Amino acid sequence: MNILTFDVEEWFHILDHESTRAVAGWSGYESRIRRNMDRIVGALQQRNQKATFFCLGWIAQQYPEVIRDLVSAGYEIGSHGFSHQLVYEQTKDDFQKDLDLSIKVFEDIAGEKIRYYRAPGFSIREDSSWAFEILALRGIEVDCSVFPAPRAHGGFPSYRAPVPSILKSGDIRLKELPISYVTIAGKPLIFSGGGYFRIFPYRLIKGWTGGSNYVMSYLHPRDFDADQPWIPGLPPARLFKSYVGLAGALGKLQQWMDEFTFVDIKTALELIDWRNVPVVDVT
Numbered sequence: 001m002n003i004l005t006f007d008v009e010e011w012f013h014i015l016d017h018e019s020t021r022a023v024a025g026w027s028g029y030e031s032r033i034r035r036n037m038d039r040i041v042g043a044l045q046q047r048n049q050k051a052t053f054f055c056l057g058w059i060a061q062q063y064p065e066v067i068r069d070l071v072s073a074g075y076e077i078g079s080h081g082f083s084h085q086l087v088y089e090q091t092k093d094d095f096q097k098d099l100d101l102s103i104k105v106f107e108d109i110a111g112e113k114i115r116y117y118r119a120p121g122f123s124i125r126e127d128s129s130w131a132f133e134i135l136a137l138r139g140i141e142v143d144c145s146v147f148p149a150p151r152a153h154g155g156f157p158s159y160r161a162p163v164p165s166i167l168k169s170g171d172i173r174l175k176e177l178p179i180s181y182v183t184i185a186g187k188p189l190i191f192s193g194g195g196y197f198r199i200f201p202y203r204l205i206k207g208w209t210g211g212s213n214y215v216m217s218y219l220h221p222r223d224f225d226a227d228q229p230w231i232p233g234l235p236p237a238r239l240f241k242s243y244v245g246l247a248g249a250l251g252k253l254q255q256w257m258d259e260f261t262f263v264d265i266k267t268a269l270e271l272i273d274w275r276n277v278p279v280v281d282v283t
Helices: 023-028 033-046 057-062 064-072 092-110 130-137 194-199 202-210 236-243 246-259 265-271
Strands: 005-008 052-055 076-079 165-169 172-176 182-184 187-189 279-281
Touching: 005 033, 033 064, 033 246, 052 057, 052 064, 057 064, 057 092, 064 076, 064 092, 076 092, 076 265, 092 130, 130 165, 130 172, 194 236, 194 246, 202 246
Parallel strands: 005 052, 052 076, 165 279
Antiparallel strands: 165 172, 182 187
16 A cells, blocks of 8 residues: 655755744745645646645645645645644643644634644654644544654654554554655665655665555655755755755656555545554553
8 A cells, every 4th residue: 555645844844953943934935835736736636646735734824725725626634733843842732732723724724624643754752652642632533643763853663563553542542654664684764755755766666665565655845846945054964865856856756656556545544454453552
């Protein structure tokens, strides 16, 4: 099963960088979200391809037409939070307020219940697993925040296997669709989104996809914008990962969709036998 999802952010929503951290400073950057979303939606509609979009509440507030266009075209909407902050740097109260604000904005615009959530940067870690209970209590039914491997932002290596599961915390139950990986030389290797997708040659992505029973993608509008400005002051490693492979990414995505079958989250939920998935205690 291959699941196609996009995290709807602006090109300057770079995590953990001082110049782009504060919401108050975002108005000083050029907006490129409309043209980048048009590029993605155009590629999907050419193939009659469904996908799920995890949208930033700030984007919905500033550009509600982006959300309306997705909904009117029949695409699913999930929350990516409101202010694109790392969960493990927030208090429980701050996280809940950010989540509530995003849900309200989306439900007001889309006129439908928000059932899905993905944390910015997959930043729900073992030490912030309290977020899962808050998600369930606020009406989220499916989380897609678990990155079951070590990473700079977030990472939940104790999750063990990159497969759908039921998260358990006390009396709370939450369906989890984690990021997928392949194992190379005993180490997890992510390939299905962001900089990883742009870095690896398509022949490797094709081989890993064909050899996987479960692939969760996570692509961003900025991944397909070769002309976007550079964020000043990024360390060399972050600069490389943020800008490598932009020119060829859209063609890579189009070929991926042409050669493999992808579904949105709604369809995935119907295909998974939830009676036989692992139950992961995150208490």
